[in-house]
Amino acid sequence: MGSSLKMQVNESMLSFVRPDVGKLQIVLRGNWRTGEELPPVADVFRQIEQAPVTKNVAFECSGLVGWSSVLITFLINTIDYGQQRDVSVDRGGLPQGVQGLLNLAYAVPERAGARREKVRTSVLEQIGQEVYAFWQGTQEVFAFIGEATVAFGKLLRGQARFRRRDLFVAMQECGIQALPIVSLISLLVGLILAFVGAIQLSMFGAQIYIANLVGIGVFREMGAIMTGVIMAGRTGAAFAAQLGTMQTNEEIDALKTMGIPPMEFLVLPRMIALAVMMPLLCLYADFMGVLGGLIVGVTVLDLNFMAYYNQTTDAIRLNDMWVGLFMSGVFGILVAVTGCLRGLQCERSASAVGEATTSAVVTGIVSIVIATAIITVLCNVLGI
Amino acid sequence: MPTNGNKKPHIVVEDLTMAFGDFILQRDLNFTIYTGDVFIIMGGSGCGKTTLLKHLIGLNNPAKGAILFNDVDYWRAEQQQRDEITRGFGVLYQSGALWSSMTLAENIALPLEEYTDLSPQDIGEIASLKLALVGLKGFEDYYPAQISGGMMKRAGLARAMAMDPEILFFDEPSAGLDPISSRLLDDLILQLRDSLGTTIVVVTHELASIFTIGNNSVFLDATAKTMIASGDPKLLLKECTNPIVHSFLTRGGEFPEKNLTVDGC
Numbered sequence: 001m002g003s004s005l006k007m008q009v010n011e012s013m014l015s016f017v018r019p020d021v022g023k024l025q026i027v028l029r030g031n032w033r034t035g036e037e038l039p040p041v042a043d044v045f046r047q048i049e050q051a052p053v054t055k056n057v058a059f060e061c062s063g064l065v066g067w068s069s070v071l072i073t074f075l076i077n078t079i080d081y082g083q084q085r086d087v088s089v090d091r092g093g094l095p096q097g098v099q100g101l102l103n104l105a106y107a108v109p110e111r112a113g114a115r116r117e118k119v120r121t122s123v124l125e126q127i128g129q130e131v132y133a134f135w136q137g138t139q140e141v142f143a144f145i146g147e148a149t150v151a152f153g154k155l156l157r158g159q160a161r162f163r164r165r166d167l168f169v170a171m172q173e174c175g176i177q178a179l180p181i182v183s184l185i186s187l188l189v190g191l192i193l194a195f196v197g198a199i200q201l202s203m204f205g206a207q208i209y210i211a212n213l214v215g216i217g218v219f220r221e222m223g224a225i226m227t228g229v230i231m232a233g234r235t236g237a238a239f240a241a242q243l244g245t246m247q248t249n250e251e252i253d254a255l256k257t258m259g260i261p262p263m264e265f266l267v268l269p270r271m272i273a274l275a276v277m278m279p280l281l282c283l284y285a286d287f288m289g290v291l292g293g294l295i296v297g298v299t300v301l302d303l304n305f306m307a308y309y310n311q312t313t314d315a316i317r318l319n320d321m322w323v324g325l326f327m328s329g330v331f332g333i334l335v336a337v338t339g340c341l342r343g344l345q346c347e348r349s350a351s352a353v354g355e356a357t358t359s360a361v362v363t364g365i366v367s368i369v370i371a372t373a374i375i376t377v378l379c380n381v382l383g384i
Numbered sequence: 385m386p387t388n389g390n391k392k393p394h395i396v397v398e399d400l401t402m403a404f405g406d407f408i409l410q411r412d413l414n415f416t417i418y419t420g421d422v423f424i425i426m427g428g429s430g431c432g433k434t435t436l437l438k439h440l441i442g443l444n445n446p447a448k449g450a451i452l453f454n455d456v457d458y459w460r461a462e463q464q465q466r467d468e469i470t471r472g473f474g475v476l477y478q479s480g481a482l483w484s485s486m487t488l489a490e491n492i493a494l495p496l497e498e499y500t501d502l503s504p505q506d507i508g509e510i511a512s513l514k515l516a517l518v519g520l521k522g523f524e525d526y527y528p529a530q531i532s533g534g535m536m537k538r539a540g541l542a543r544a545m546a547m548d549p550e551i552l553f554f555d556e557p558s559a560g561l562d563p564i565s566s567r568l569l570d571d572l573i574l575q576l577r578d579s580l581g582t583t584i585v586v587v588t589h590e591l592a593s594i595f596t597i598g599n600n601s602v603f604l605d606a607t608a609k610t611m612i613a614s615g616d617p618k619l620l621l622k623e624c625t626n627p628i629v630h631s632f633l634t635r636g637g638e639f640p641e642k643n644l645t646v647d648g649c
Contacts, residue, residue: 034502034548035500035501068548069510069513069514069548070502070506072513073509073512073513076509076513076516077509096578096579097579097580100575100578100579101517104517104572104576104579105513106516107519108516108520108521109521110521110522111521111522111523114522114523115523115524115525116525347529348529349484349485349527349528349529350483350484351484351485352484
């Protein structure tokens, strides 16, 4: 039966000839490039299926003008389909370059076990994994705090290995360079507190007590909290990003192999810098906050400058200031710990650095709020 | 100049001067890369090889001179034309530069999703094909951090080939690879050139690679601040009288020439 059967598909880019029983010749014509309207490979499958027995598939490409990867994927689909059905596919009629690429594509067999099956996990399993991860994370936090404490002990004995210059650079970065933003925020917080209080207090004609409200509020809580939040966003994030990138670049491994513990060399100076600078920043923020209140009191509420000043100095006890400074010292350590911890836990990729930074800021702020709550309750109980 | 029969010039560099501010890195570079060439940019460390590559791929602006792709002056062309030229490039960066937040398949699919109207299934098939071409069949769903350095390099090549580029640029392809992987990569480069007719530009100082794959080259020198030789590296080894080039190509004279020139030169 030598009759040839021809079918035209899709502007004749793909047609089929049956030169003999069991043989199928696929005729490729035209421009097989990305961006062209290409015939679907299902046409070939149908052809292979259609005839009673297709044993041989060959190609005829004299009309092929151009080709790109889309032709190769088309051919690979055809060849794979043929192989599954014991149809031999003769690549001889294809252009030299196409044959070369096909050989290359089939040269390295798929590594056994490389392909990953999509695993569906049940809700219970997911919850379990989350809990497990949380437990592991908690353990890591405690291990980190323990290591940091040991490193601090070494520092007290004068054995910690870090460069004094790093400490001063860290102090400069998280101290002096933070002044502008701390000034702005705490001044505004003072203003806001005064405005909010002014509306309420003026109903009783007790505007002068704005000084008490702002003074105590800022010195005892707000100064410390606002500097803490600013530093978590500013310095905690910077620590996490810096240490995370160092982890990605294997710089931390380099330190370890030289026998320099990253805990002493990287974490300690940052922690000391923040723990020292935070109370100072906080004190500065306290005064800026009171200044903000004063501005509102004098300009909006028409209070006398000296009266406001005297009222403020009468209202604030030294203990209020100590509580604020103590809190900010705690916040400094918390921000440094979360920043450095997340940085050191970072995996080796750009997205991991991003996650570490986000996590450092979030953990930092959350821990600041929790610490504030605990300290406030304790002060209440102890009557400070 | 190299003899290239009647091949078509693909990239022409005219009087190129590369500088960072006032600091001139290289000046008066003139060379032609023909279609289907494997062109080697070589020279000692710090001579500006990678910077030259960055000029060729349009990342750095030349201080002086012109770079022509198929007779179009890249830096004097309209932005749209420039984009079109750049779309014909595939670049393999030194350490792969795979996007770490995407799987290998997604890395390859990104340019296809952006610039073609192929269906997601077709894109997936092309991504698998490109991975198969570099011997990474089945690694579609891996993240770059989960594979080895050599595999990252090959995956980077797969991504560079995603758009069937006319020109493939390689920055130190064999750096960090073992000799066999490096040899396989060389073979792959040649096979791609032969199958696709791609023009290939390679920055390298790996002598074995230079002689195996290169058929045209330029030699940059840090002290002269310009190119001091060009042409087929195998011919340069035999004929170049410049002591710097000679010492580079013979590894400081460690290997007598005759041992190296046996290989078909």
